[in-house]
Amino acid sequence: PVPLQVPYAPSGPRQVRNALALLRGRAGKTVDLGSGDGRLVVEAHRQGLRPAIGYELNPWLLVLSHYRAWKAGYHGEVSFLKQDLWKVNLSDCYNVIVFLAPSVKPPLATKLLAELPDEARVVAGRFPFPSWRPTSTLGQGLDQVWAYDMKEVRRAVQSSAEGSPV
Secondary structure: OOOOOOOOOOOOHHHHHHHOOOOOOOOEEEEEOOOOHHHHHHHHHHHOOOEEEEEOOHHHHHHHHHHHHHHOOOOOOEEOOOOOOOOOOOOOEEEEOOOHEEEEEHHHHHHOOOOEEEEEEEEEEOOOOOOOOOOOOOHHHOOOOEEHHHHHHHHHHHHHHHHOOO
């Protein structure tokens, strides 16, 4: 069984800036898996990533997210849904933000590989995906973020499965 309880640790301003810099200029649905207090979703919307949706199980963090969106003037424009990220269908998501604990990354990598379109980009904060090679990275230490383009990730996964470069 996958541990569903991930500790809440809010992203700092530099982490938010770095994560969204790796999504700049991209189109399509943007989701934050385990969106916490909603700061990444609100900032994604502010920067033109639409629709921007956060998935979070903690009801208190959802209240905080809705308040943050209202305060920013985006009430009704961004969505925060109380849904288990393992049960959400991600097949129409093109920008995925993941600031989650290392223990969650291996099973999440399997889910993302199975569901995301080739054009999708995944941005991980705090901890990289251990088995994926990032397309790009930004920042250092706690502020470091990693971007993964699904087409590249799939190519690497397939070639390592075949044991030879394609």
